[in-house]
Amino acid sequence: MTNRRSPAIHVAIVFVCGIAASAGTASAETLLERGTYLVRGIAACGDCHTPRDTNGHHIAAMEMAGGYQMDLMPLGKPMTANITPDKETGIGNWTDEQIITAIREGKRPDGTIIGPPMPIAFYRQMSDRDVQAIVAYLRALPPVRNAVAKSVYERPLPPTYGPPVTSVPEVPASDKVAYGAYLAGPLGHCMECHTPMDKGRLDMTRLGAGGREFKGEAGSILISANLTPDKTDGIGEWSDAAVKNAITKNLKPDGSPLVPFMPTEWFAKISGSDLDAIVAYLRSLKPIVSR
Ligand code: HEC
Ligand code: HEC
Incomplete structure (x- = not known):
């Protein structure tokens, strides 16, 4: 189906090496390598965040640019957000911490709550290293200018998904x-x-x-x-x-x-x-x- 396009991996690998080395893991994998493996694989953020053409195929050139509307009626019609580094229509002005809070706590920098079907209840348990790796991947994406309309929810969103997530240790792959x-x-x-x-x-x-x-x-x-x-x-x-x-x-x-x-x-x-x-x-x- 869709061709997954490489973000600027070569440039960014050099940049994140230092962070990975200080993360205290035995793995030689950099944060960006880990993030690439996760986002292009098991995490599948793009299944929701990459818009589709009229045949329902994901548009590779708009990876993570948002604007895919879902029909969850009677709950509402969510619209996925542009999470590319575009400063005006994406999350280019957000700090790493703010992106991590959005993913794990479902809260934007302006305090508003991110609605379903973004699976926040599960993302709360994402490890510090993995959520940082995912942020490294998002940062390395080409910015795509794509202003996305707001989601429509017919029922009020929860005021919060729980207390702030401060630190989540890694789950050892040996278990x-x-x-x-x-x-x-x-x-x-x-x-x-x-x-x-x-x-x-x-x-x-x-x-x-x-x-x-x-x-x-x-x-x-x-x-x-x-x-x-x-x-x-x-x-x-x-x-x-x-x-x-x-x-x-x-x-x-x-x-x-x-x-x-x-x-x-x-x-x-x-x-x-x-x-x-x-x-x-x-x-x-x-x-x-x-x-
Ligand atoms: C977006 C929702 C969604 C996600 C995410 C998802 N699944 Fe599924 N899965 C489904 C649906 C719906 C079916 C049934 C498809 C059908 O009936 O033909 C299914 C079918 C399956 C089946 C076939 C079982 C059977 O009895 O037919 C397996 C195994 C499975 N999923 C495992 C997984 C695993 C493991 C993951 C995570 C790595 C996963 N799924 C993630 C929605 C999902
Ligand atoms: C099942 C669909 C789905 C998946 C999977 C998903 N998201 Fe989302 N995400 C959404 C929807 C829908 C919204 C907008 C919700 C709203 O408008 O309140 C959203 C919002 C966001 C936001 C807030 C951006 C903004 O400007 O409001 C961020 C950041 C985000 N998602 C990151 C991610 C990342 C990273 C992943 C993968 C780890 C991911 N999402 C996986 C559906 C999804």
Whole structure:
């Protein structure tokens, strides 16, 4: 589908090396490399923030320029923001701290609240290093001038998503299940889509049980799948390879396509070890029968 364009990586790598070296991690990966891996892969910010052409394909030359309107009626019609470094229509005048607060706390520099479907409840647990890495990626993007209309919400937004997020430590990749949970929640928001809603909120007692409804093509209703290990309703009988093919290729175990709804184009870039961790985490979930 879309061609993902490289931001000015070469220039910026030199710039962020110093920051990465002081981040106290064993990894030799720079912040910008990490941010590129995350944003172009598991985090898939561009699935929402990159506008689409009339065929529904993301416009590569407008990466993160916003203006993609969603229909979440009766909740409203959110419009994604321009998060390129353009100073007038994007976030070029925001400090790193302000961008981090927007991502993890859902609050803009002027104090207003960022509405759904930006998955703030999960982003709150994004580690300091990963949120800094994502900011490094956004900063390296070419600024795109694109004035975006405001979102329309029919219901009041929450006054806050919780207390200020001060510091979130990294989840060690050596703890496979915990790291898989981190990938499927705070980084990849799989659980935002795969957990059902109850009275306008995610029902965390049914984490991963699917059943959330989305508007599909031409007025159809699409229901997210049950990812728990329940053997009949969930993916308990699926092989690891089948689960991975669903994530990275949008395929069912029999090789036929799933309805296109997941950010597959991004998820195709998730590394083998990260996929292993996601599968290990899904296998550790409590089996839940679908409703
Ligand atoms: C599921 C869709 C979705 C995803 C995924 C998503 N966002 Fe958003 N984001 C939105 C919407 C919609 C808004 C505007 C909400 C509003 O108008 O209140 C927004 C607003 C923002 C804002 C505030 C900008 C402004 O000027 O108001 C920032 C910053 C942001 N997103 C960054 C990110 C980053 C970084 C990621 C990936 C880690 C991301 N978003 C992933 C939907 C999404
Ligand atoms: C934007 C919402 C969304 C996100 C984000 C998302 N999914 Fe999905 N996923 C869906 C929907 C909807 C379906 C059902 C598609 C269909 O019925 O054809 C699905 C199907 C699946 C399936 C196939 C299961 C089955 O029984 O058919 C798997 C496995 C899966 N998702 C795993 C994941 C993982 C892991 C992540 C995060 C890396 C993820 N999904 C992120 C919406 C999402």
